Amino acid sequence: MTQDCQPKNDQHGSPLGLARRGFSGRIKTIDVGAAAHGITAAELERRLLELGFLEGAAVEVLHEGPLGRDPIAVRLNGTTIALRRREAMAVFVT
Amino acid sequence: MSTATETSPWNFALVGTPNSGKTALFNALTGSRQKVANYPGVTVERKAGALQTPAGHRVNLIDLPGTYSLRGRSPDEEITREVVLGRLVSEPPPDLLLCVADATNLRVALRLVIELKKVGRPMLLVLNMIDIARRRGTDIDVEKLSDELGLPVVTSIAVRRGGTEELLRRMDEVAACAASTRAENTWSPPSTADLRAAQREADRIMRVAVGAPRRPDTLTGRVDAVLLHPVAGLLILLFLLFIMFQAVFAWARPLMDLISSGFETLGVLAHDALTEGLLQSFIQNGVISGVGNVLVFLPQILILFLFILVLEDFGYMARAAFLMDRIMGGAGLHGRAFIPLLSSFACAIPGIMATRVIDNRRDRLTTIMVAPLMTCSARIPVYTLIISAFIPDKQVWGWVGLQGLVMFGLYATGIVSALGVSFIANHFFWRDNATPPFMLEMPAYKVPRLRSVAIGLYTRTMMFLKRAGTTIFSMMVLIWFLASFPRPPAGATEPAINFSLAAMIGRWIEPLLAPVGFNWQISVALIPGMAAREVAVAALGTVYAIEGGKEAAEQIGQTLASNWSLATALALLVWYIFAPQCASTLAVIKRETGSWRWMAITFGYMLSLAYVAAFITYNVAVALGAG
Numbered sequence: 001m002t003q004d005c006q007p008k009n010d011q012h013g014s015p016l017g018l019a020r021r022g023f024s025g026r027i028k029t030i031d032v033g034a035a036a037h038g039i040t041a042a043e044l045e046r047r048l049l050e051l052g053f054l055e056g057a058a059v060e061v062l063h064e065g066p067l068g069r070d071p072i073a074v075r076l077n078g079t080t081i082a083l084r085r086r087e088a089m090a091v092f093v094t
Numbered sequence: 095m096s097t098a099t100e101t102s103p104w105n106f107a108l109v110g111t112p113n114s115g116k117t118a119l120f121n122a123l124t125g126s127r128q129k130v131a132n133y134p135g136v137t138v139e140r141k142a143g144a145l146q147t148p149a150g151h152r153v154n155l156i157d158l159p160g161t162y163s164l165r166g167r168s169p170d171e172e173i174t175r176e177v178v179l180g181r182l183v184s185e186p187p188p189d190l191l192l193c194v195a196d197a198t199n200l201r202v203a204l205r206l207v208i209e210l211k212k213v214g215r216p217m218l219l220v221l222n223m224i225d226i227a228r229r230r231g232t233d234i235d236v237e238k239l240s241d242e243l244g245l246p247v248v249t250s251i252a253v254r255r256g257g258t259e260e261l262l263r264r265m266d267e268v269a270a271c272a273a274s275t276r277a278e279n280t281w282s283p284p285s286t287a288d289l290r291a292a293q294r295e296a297d298r299i300m301r302v303a304v305g306a307p308r309r310p311d312t313l314t315g316r317v318d319a320v321l322l323h324p325v326a327g328l329l330i331l332l333f334l335l336f337i338m339f340q341a342v343f344a345w346a347r348p349l350m351d352l353i354s355s356g357f358e359t360l361g362v363l364a365h366d367a368l369t370e371g372l373l374q375s376f377i378q379n380g381v382i383s384g385v386g387n388v389l390v391f392l393p394q395i396l397i398l399f400l401f402i403l404v405l406e407d408f409g410y411m412a413r414a415a416f417l418m419d420r421i422m423g424g425a426g427l428h429g430r431a432f433i434p435l436l437s438s439f440a441c442a443i444p445g446i447m448a449t450r451v452i453d454n455r456r457d458r459l460t461t462i463m464v465a466p467l468m469t470c471s472a473r474i475p476v477y478t479l480i481i482s483a484f485i486p487d488k489q490v491w492g493w494v495g496l497q498g499l500v501m502f503g504l505y506a507t508g509i510v511s512a513l514g515v516s517f518i519a520n521h522f523f524w525r526d527n528a529t530p531p532f533m534l535e536m537p538a539y540k541v542p543r544l545r546s547v548a549i550g551l552y553t554r555t556m557m558f559l560k561r562a563g564t565t566i567f568s569m570m571v572l573i574w575f576l577a578s579f580p581r582p583p584a585g586a587t588e589p590a591i592n593f594s595l596a597a598m599i600g601r602w603i604e605p606l607l608a609p610v611g612f613n614w615q616i617s618v619a620l621i622p623g624m625a626a627r628e629v630a631v632a633a634l635g636t637v638y639a640i641e642g643g644k645e646a647a648e649q650i651g652q653t654l655a656s657n658w659s660l661a662t663a664l665a666l667l668v669w670y671i672f673a674p675q676c677a678s679t680l681a682v683i684k685r686e687t688g689s690w691r692w693m694a695i696t697f698g699y700m701l702s703l704a705y706v707a708a709f710i711t712y713n714v715a716v717a718l719g720a721g
Contacts, residue, residue: 039531042285042286043167044531045286046163046165046284046285046286046289047167047531047533048533049286049289049290049293050162050163050202050205050289051162051202051533051535052201052202052205052293054290054293054294054297055290062315062318062322063318063322063416064324065324065416065417065419065420066324066325066327066328066417066420067420067421068420070419070420071416071419071420071532073318073322073416073536077201078199078201078307078310079199079201079202079535080314080318080535080536081533081534081535081536082412082415082416082419082532082533082534082535082536083531083532083533083534084419084531084532084533086531087531087532087533
């Protein structure tokens with residue numbers, strides 16, 4: 001079902017932060033790495049988990065913000081979540 | 095029943111994720127029997143109400159701030175955690191937790207339930223909005239869900255009459271055997287591994303007890319395709335903001351005029367009914383105009399909150415924040431700050447009250463601090479007076495009116511400085527506490543309910559009248575006192591105000607204000623001008639001993655033009671962009687932030703900006719020969 005609206009995938013998946021509107025896939029892994037700004041990496045990971053981002057969950061990019069296509073609104077197992085691309089870089093999808 | 099009512103009331107607490115319909119349920123259960131206040135020492139709103147169970151037991155219900163977890167990532171969420179854990183001294187530990195979940199959106203809510211269970215308090219899970227879930231064809235096996243979670247589960251429809259009957263009935267049942275379900279508290283802040291495990295467990299329960307909707311919500315998606323469209327969405331948002339601004343600015347005007355002229359008439363009546371003297375002046379200029387000065391803000395507050403509550407209920411606020419995030423974010427402001435800031439063009443009071451839509455404390459404080467820099471309508475009489483007296487009515491570049499250009503410049507300076515101050519605050523002031531990420535759930539659209547909008551308007555109004563109103567009123571009386579005492583000696587020919595404490599203060603601060611080009615008359619007028627910016631116009635008239643009347647404003651203009659230099663006039667204009675010349679705004683900042691500290695910081699930075707800017711303006715103007 002994966003539509004190809006984004007750059008190439010490797011086995012790690014590619015960051016949701018680069019996905020374009022129309023992309024749909026599954027979360028491969030959550031790896032905060034350098035995506036955390038202002039809060040610690042573990043804190044960003046916890047916040048993502050609390051909103052329902054979890055390995056295996058289905059995601060679809062529904063909307064992009066009017067300036068620089070940022071933030072994005074994603075459909076996540078039935079709910080819609082808005083987040084900035086910077087934070088979405090921590091979510092790897094295939 | 096009689097025995098039940100004699101025992102002490104039960105304390106129940108509502109917990110749930112944001113958008114779970116918690117507040118709608120709270121409104122349905124308590125109606126207008128609500129009290130809104132702040133928790134001691136913090137800016138977090140405490141909502142409590144009373145209700146009675148079918149068995150006649152009294153319940154004190156508290157609506158805790160929405161949260162995804164008990165970790166307490168913000169002061170609001172910390173309050174939720176402390177109350178749930180029974181650690182807040184000012185709050186009795188809840189006898190029963192009512193965990194509210196949106197039946198159409200259970201996945202994340204169930205993870206919170208699993209976390210809450212660790213606290214060991216008796217808990218009842220309320221599946222709210224069950225009607226919408228059924229309409230979408232979602233099969234929820236309530237019994238199975240209850241078995242899997244090990245909790246009593248009940249369904250409710252907060253927005254329908256009778257939709258909470260089963261919940262009320264079960265409250266008696268569950269609370270009666272609450273003692274036996276109490277367990278040891280094993281909660282500790284969850285790690286990422288804990289959160290993953292809890293969400294996996296929630297997903298497993300979802301698979302066995304909750305079916306996929308057979309008719310999923312497509313309306314929200316279709317509406318979002320328009321409202322979140324990069325071009326159409328922004329245009330619609332701008333249009334909405336324009337209507338809102340228009341409403342707060344213009345539609346409120348007739349009502350405000352009615353209130354001020356009503357209180358003026360009342361003041362004249364009191365004046366005529368009483369004999370000349372101190373009591374007469376106190377009743378007319380202290381009490382009646384003080385009450386009028388509080389009530390005059392109500393039309394703007396009501397109109398602004400009507401818009402906010404309807405848009406919030408509809409689900410649009412999250413969308414507006416989404417559209418504005420990048421635009422506001424450049425200046426370090428939250429996407430939701432635009433409504434408070436826009437409203438501040440009409441008046442900073444409703445604007446500051448509207449910052450409640452910003453849930454992050456730091457973003458909210460920044461917005462409160464810069465809101466008074468937006469050019470409010472009370473500055474207009476001052477600007478108009480000085481501009482028409484000092485700025486020649488001529489065209490520049492062939493087609494632009496110079497007077498209008500100056501007015502535009504004053505507005506633009508206000509906006510630019512507000513953005514600048516928030517930028518500086520973000521980069522230097524809050525440096526220990528970097529930008530929080532923008533992540534929020536966008537709820538499905540819902541038709542706003544008249545009842546919940548009405549309750550919201552009522553609680554906002556009462557809160558303003560009780561909390562801000564009392565402070566504003568006492569400041570008005572204080573300003574009256576300063577402008578009236580001591581009385582002029584018998585046979586004095588100068589205006590009475592020239593003998594008052596206000597004049598003494600004015601003369602005393604005059605040396606401080608002389609470097610910015612203000613004479614003692616201006617310094618004196620600034621004291622009563624603290625009541626409201628436009629009062630300074632009348633105060634200048636009083637100080638220059640001009641009799642009131644139709645031509646008074648024009649006369650004041652002429653008097654000023656012959657008494658002041660252009661440099662002084664320009665310095666006063668610039669002063670008015672920045673100066674914290676409004677006791678009511680300061681009172682509201684104190685009330686909304688719950689601390690004198692934030693009021694003092696706002697007062698201090700605005701006063702410094704005003705002084706520096708007026709000083710530069712005056713001296714540059716003098717150097718250019720306008721002295």
